[in-house]
Amino acid sequence: MQGFIQQVAAAELTDEAVRLFHGRGGRFPGCEHLCLDWFAPVWLLTSFMPLEAGELASCVAAIAQRWSQLGGDEAFNLVYQYRSGGQTHTQLLHGTVPEPHLVSENGMQFQVHLLRGQNHGLFLDMRNGRQWLKDNAKHKKVLNLFAYTCGFSVAALRGGADEVVNMDMSKGALAIGKQNHVLNGFHAGARFLGHDIFKSWGKLTKLGPYDIIVADPPSNQKGSFVATKDYVRLLRRLPELLSANGEVLLCLNAPELDSQFLRSQVAEVASQLSFIERLDNPAVFEDADPEKALKVLRYRLAAATGG
Ligand SMILES: C[S@@+](CC[C@H](N)C(=O)[O-])C[C@H]1O[C@@H](n2cnc3c(N)ncnc32)[C@H](O)[C@@H]1O
Known part of the structure; x- marks a missing residue:
């Protein structure tokens, strides 16, 4: 978990849709199942296996802490998605997800769907x-x-x-x-x-x-x-x-x-x-x-x- 918490503490956010943490890349021991994305104005935490309650709480606390530094008075929006037994489960843990949800990349705009399935549109x-x-x-x-x-x-x-x-x-x-x-x-x-x-x-x-x-x-x-x-x-x-x-x-x-x-x-x-x-x-x-x-x-x- 240490790798995740350290990276989240240093995460920088802009309007651009980006991955913030890529545990899947195997560079953070013990975090291989975790990814974190920013689809402004929503954080997306993905786990490739179900997280124990304590581990989920630590992830959410790290994200909330960083948001309190970066987000000002803006609402805290967080979606959690995990994979289990070939199924994808999605939960809105905090705030809301805009509908339509439009994100930016490199001067372009795209529509994404964080609450629908495991592919989000971008x-x-x-x-x-x-x-x-x-x-x-x-x-x-x-x-x-x-x-x-x-x-x-x-x-x-x-x-x-x-x-x-x-x-x-x-x-x-x-x-x-x-x-x-x-x-x-x-x-x-x-x-x-x-x-x-x-x-x-x-x-x-x-x-x-x-x-x-x-x-x-x-x-x-x-x-x-x-x-x-x-x-x-x-x-x-x-x-x-x-x-x-x-x-x-x-x-x-x-x-x-x-x-x-x-x-x-x-x-x-x-x-x-x-x-x-x-x-x-x-x-x-x-x-x-x-x-x-x-x-x-x-x-x-x-x-x-x-x-
Ligand atoms: C990895 S996604 C492509 C991502 C896309 N290039 C992008 O940049 O967002 C794979 C896509 O292949 C499509 N697909 C899979 N098999 C296909 C086939 N035989 N003919 C046409 N489309 C297919 C799926 O419907 C899916 O949308």
Whole structure:
């Protein structure tokens, strides 16, 4: 617990949605089950196992103490979520959660839902991926695969992309994605396709080619995408969807699969793609073993050599 309490005591808050404590990264012994996020004006404490009453009380006291220093007269809002036996339990411990709950990142706004399930609408570890896209999307046509609530699409349009095609089989996530576009003043420029990617190659080909493709699949969603068997099927299709010198961001958030897993599959089935770099994760997500953390690998379609 010491690591958590010390980090919370030093936490700094702005309007930006951020992770404040990342016990999952294994750098704080005894705190591997704990994470703390700031989705202004709400703190979100997550535990990957049920907390004993005393441990929960210590966490809440540390957060309340820091809030008394930082929050002034503002209300103290705290949501606690824990995982147990494959289930997610969520409790509002203090205050309220705004509805709609709008948060900021890097000049963009997103809608989040802290009281609904374990995915809240914005993956904080992908912040640098969105930043990269924002910085590189000017006048580009972007394909956002596994788009979820379309954070990448908003970032691309904010960076001046000409057009974004979003695809995700969850129509509910895409509906929030559409609202995220409107929130940021984008009333045109994006398509939202609610389909299974593996059944949509014809449609994706017709709408292409793309200058940038983002592929950010789940690691293990039964029946939809299981990285160990499905990533290779996805990789095989990517080169033909890219324009000359097109780029791909390949994302993998599975602690048990390292970047070599992706790199060797690319070499095997999409050797036209050359590895450029792995994007850094935000510093707070630093992991004792970097290969367990989120991997975001950047590739470019090698220029065709004349015969
Ligand atoms: C990790 S989330 C994507 C996060 C998103 N890229 C972001 O930055 O917020 C994974 C998404 O993949 C979608 N998905 C899983 N399998 C799919 C499939 N076969 N076709 C289309 N979407 C799929 C899920 O509905 C979910 O929204």
